[in-house]
Amino acid sequence: MSLSQESTKSVAISPEEMPGNQRPLAWRVANNLFISFSYAWQGVSYAFRSQRNFRIHVVIGTVALGLGIWLHLSAVELSIISLTCGAVLAIELINTALESVVDLTVQQTYHELAKIAKDCAAAAVLISAMVSVLVAACLIVPPLWATLST
Numbered sequence: 001m002s003l004s005q006e007s008t009k010s011v012a013i014s015p016e017e018m019p020g021n022q023r024p025l026a027w028r029v030a031n032n033l034f035i036s037f038s039y040a041w042q043g044v045s046y047a048f049r050s051q052r053n054f055r056i057h058v059v060i061g062t063v064a065l066g067l068g069i070w071l072h073l074s075a076v077e078l079s080i081i082s083l084t085c086g087a088v089l090a091i092e093l094i095n096t097a098l099e100s101v102v103d104l105t106v107q108q109t110y111h112e113l114a115k116i117a118k119d120c121a122a123a124a125v126l127i128s129a130m131v132s133v134l135v136a137a138c139l140i141v142p143p144l145w146a147t148l149s150t
C-alpha cells in the first residue's frame, strides 16, 4: 500500500517565490526548527495512518518497552530495546519514503529497477524486525519466563 491514498498532486512554484531558498530544486525549505519538526511529525502521522506494518511495529515496540520496565531490566538493556525499536520504526519510515519516490518516478508502470528498490527496502525492514525478535528473545523472554513461573 505504498501509493498515498491522500492527495498525490504536485504543485509547481518558481524559485522567485521562495525567498532565501538555498536549494533551488526544492519546492519548500523549512526555515526554522519548529517547522522541520512539524514536517517530520507529518511523516510519522502519514506512516501510522497508511502503513499497517508501521502500526504493528509501534504496538510491539510499546509492549516490549513496557515489559522491559515492568521486569526492571537494567538501563543498558532498556537502551538496547529502545534502540532496536527505534531502528525498526526508522527503517519502516525510510521504506515508506522510498516506495513513494519509486511510485512518483515510475507511476503505474512495471520496472525491474523499481522492483529491486522496493524489494530491498522491504528486506531491510524484514531484517530489522528479525533482529528485534532476537533482542526480545535474549533480553525479555528469560526474565518474563522467570517472573511468570514463580
Ligand SMILES: Nc1ncnc2c1ncn2[C@@H]1O[C@H](COP(=O)(O)OP(=O)(O)OP(=O)(O)O)[C@@H](O)[C@H]1O
Residues within 6 Å of the ligand: 001, 002, 003, 051, 053, 095, 099, 106, 107, 108, 109, 110, 111, 112, 114, 115, 118, 119, 122
Ligand atoms: N513499479 C513496480 N515495478 C515492479 N515491481 C513493483 C512495482 N511496484 C511494486 N512492485 C513489486 O510489488 C511489491 C509490493 O509493492 P508495494 O508498493 O505494494 O509495496 P508494499 O506491499 O506496500 O510494501 P510494504 O508492505 O513494505 O509497504 C514490491 O516489493 C515489488 O516487488
